[in-house]
Amino acid sequence: xxxxxxxxxxxxxxxxxxxxxxxxxxxxxxxxxxxxxxxxxxxxxxxxxxxxxxxxxxxxxxxxxxxxxxxxxxxxxxxxxxxxxxxxxxxxxxxxxxxxxxxxxxxxxxxxxxxxxxxxxxxxxxxxxxxxxxxxxxxxxxxxxxxxxxxxxxxxxxxxxxxxxxxxxxxxxxxxxxxxxxxxxxxxxxx
Amino acid sequence: xxxxxxxxxxxxxxxxxxxxxxxxxxxxxxxxxxxxxxxxxxxxxxxxxxxxxxxxxxxxxxxxxxxxxxxxxxxxxxxxxxxxxxxxxxxxxxxxxxxxxxxxxxxxxxxxxxxxxxxxxxxxxxxxxxxxx
Numbered sequence: 001x002x003x004x005x006x007x008x009x010x011x012x013x014x015x016x017x018x019x020x021x022x023x024x025x026x027x028x029x030x031x032x033x034x035x036x037x038x039x040x041x042x043x044x045x046x047x048x049x050x051x052x053x054x055x056x057x058x059x060x061x062x063x064x065x066x067x068x069x070x071x072x073x074x075x076x077x078x079x080x081x082x083x084x085x086x087x088x089x090x091x092x093x094x095x096x097x098x099x100x101x102x103x104x105x106x107x108x109x110x111x112x113x114x115x116x117x118x119x120x121x122x123x124x125x126x127x128x129x130x131x132x133x134x135x136x137x138x139x140x141x142x143x144x145x146x147x148x149x150x151x152x153x154x155x156x157x158x159x160x161x162x163x164x165x166x167x168x169x170x171x172x173x174x175x176x177x178x179x180x181x182x183x184x185x186x187x188x189x190x191x
Numbered sequence: 192x193x194x195x196x197x198x199x200x201x202x203x204x205x206x207x208x209x210x211x212x213x214x215x216x217x218x219x220x221x222x223x224x225x226x227x228x229x230x231x232x233x234x235x236x237x238x239x240x241x242x243x244x245x246x247x248x249x250x251x252x253x254x255x256x257x258x259x260x261x262x263x264x265x266x267x268x269x270x271x272x273x274x275x276x277x278x279x280x281x282x283x284x285x286x287x288x289x290x291x292x293x294x295x296x297x298x299x300x301x302x303x304x305x306x307x308x309x310x311x312x313x314x315x316x317x318x319x320x321x322x323x324x
Contacts, residue, residue: 171232172224172227172232173205173206173207173208173227173232173236174203174204174205174206175197175203175204175205175233176197176200176202176203176204177197177200177201177202177203178203179200180197180200180201180202180203181201181202181320182196182201182202182203182297182298182313182316182317182320183202183203183204183205183297183298183299184202184203184204184205184295184296184297184302184309184313185204185205185206185207185295185296185297185299186204186205186206186207186293186294186295187207187209187284187287187289187292187293187294187295187296188206188207188208188209188292188293188294189208189209189210189211189212189216189292190216190219190220190223190236190239190240190245191211191212191215191216191219191243191245
């Protein structure tokens with residue numbers, strides 16, 4: 001009898017213990033465990049994004065901060081303390097302009113030298129023409145030839161007029177003494 | 192100076208046609224030669240050196256302004272009476288190496304086209320001739 005009552009008590013206590021454990025939390029199944037892992041990973045991803053977004057915003061903030069700092073450093077530098085930087089920038093631009101000016105001046109000087117050289121070398125006209133051709137391009141060559149042609153034509157006109165005035169032979173394309181020892185021939189086109 | 196040399200009979204000046212610009216060049220040359228039939232060769236030469244109307248009508252109008260016989264002039268021009276002469280001068284100029292205009296020769300030798308240099312060459316040659324003769 002006592003043995004039976006002991007067994008009942010033990011079973012009753014076991015039941016009580018079982019009831020109390022069921023009320024706390026049931027043991028998770030494998031499916032529940034998998035879902036939980038996904039939720040954790042998703043949360044972790046979201047957390048990662050937010051972390052990376054935070055990091056980016058921090059980086060941007062740092063960068064903007066640096067930029068602002070730099071600007072803030074620059075502005076006073078231009079205005080006052082950092083005159084070294086400003087001066088350097090101005091000096092650089094000044095150097096650039098100066099360099100360009102120097103180049104232009106040197107080119108101008110070269111041009112002047114060339115211009116001075118041509119008449120200086122031009123003792124006789126033919127030499128002058130050849131030097132202009134060698135110094136200049138085709139355009140200068142053509143221009144020089146055109147100018148020379150104009151001079152030659154003007155000279156031809158003077159010769160013709162003088163020939164007419166002097167009553168010399170002006171037979172078609174010939175002016176002057178038919179027996180003259182020197183014959184100047186011009187080959188030309190009216191155009 | 193060259194005027195003086197021409198005037199005194201030391202030098203003679205000749206003009207030779209080159210046709211570098213086709214029909215207008217040819218018309219100017221032919222009109223000049225036709226003007227030469229009536230003693231106006233150099234007038235046409237000077238005319239064409241100073242203006243750029245190389246039309247048939249312009250040539251006839253200029254002939255009329257010189258009081259030339261325009262009928263004779265027009266017939267000469269339209270018949271291309273001096274075509275062979277002009278073409279012959281052009282061929283000769285090319286054969287002489289006149290590859291640009293103007294080209295100047297003194298006694299057939301290359302000469303400067305700049306007036307001062309040309310005068311210098313003529314004077315030098317005149318001095319040489321005088322020394323020889």
